Amino acid sequence: MPGALGGRGCLGTRLRGADRGGRRRGNLFRGRLAGNWGIGRAEADDIGMLGTAMNALMLRGALTACGEPDVRVMTAVPMQSFAESFIRLRADRHLRRGRIVLLAGGTGQPFVTADYAAVQRSLELSADVLPVAKRGVDGVYDSDPRTHPDAKRYAPTGRLWSGG
Structure with missing residues (x-):
């Protein structure tokens, strides 16, 4: 069943160390x-x-x-x-x-x-x-990239996301 969850990707929060x-x-x-x-x-x-x-x-x-x-x-x-x-x-x-x-x-x-x-x-x-x-958004940003062209995309890290 791992394929149905994208390789168990939905457990990413737990696996990356976030408790909640x-x-x-x-x-x-x-x-x-x-x-x-x-x-x-x-x-x-x-x-x-x-x-x-x-x-x-x-x-x-x-x-x-x-x-x-x-x-x-x-x-x-x-x-x-x-x-x-x-x-x-x-x-x-x-x-x-x-x-x-x-x-x-x-x-x-x-x-x-x-x-x-x-x-x-x-x-x-x-x-x-x-x-x-959200539909049409490919990552985590500091603001809505659809309405703010200068929105900064956070990069994935070991803990989840980093503002870098």
Whole structure:
């Protein structure tokens, strides 16, 4: 199964020495498309939160298949049949015990972006890193290279990224 994860690349944060890190990727559903179908913004955001939970469950399955023994999915919206509710102290305890914790469901509230939730949870859990994958961007920059032509690209290092 390593090929499905890019040679286990999704474990890069752990393997490069960071104890805590958040990661945010795209959803299966894009709320901006909901208006075309007559779906209101709040409901579209609810669907998006469910999409992040689906992504986390898929990633947990892939990590488990790669031999990662203890991966937890925690959500901002109760989904007790297959994920734990996000409680900061519980997430912190999982991390202190060396478990991988995948956070899903944003903040659990509509009209709040998943990017905001990723930053908020990373701050709450004192994350070492928060790599964010964005469409059309090929690395980590000090600002958005699509809107700032002078954006500086950080170079990969043994610890993750260096401003050099």
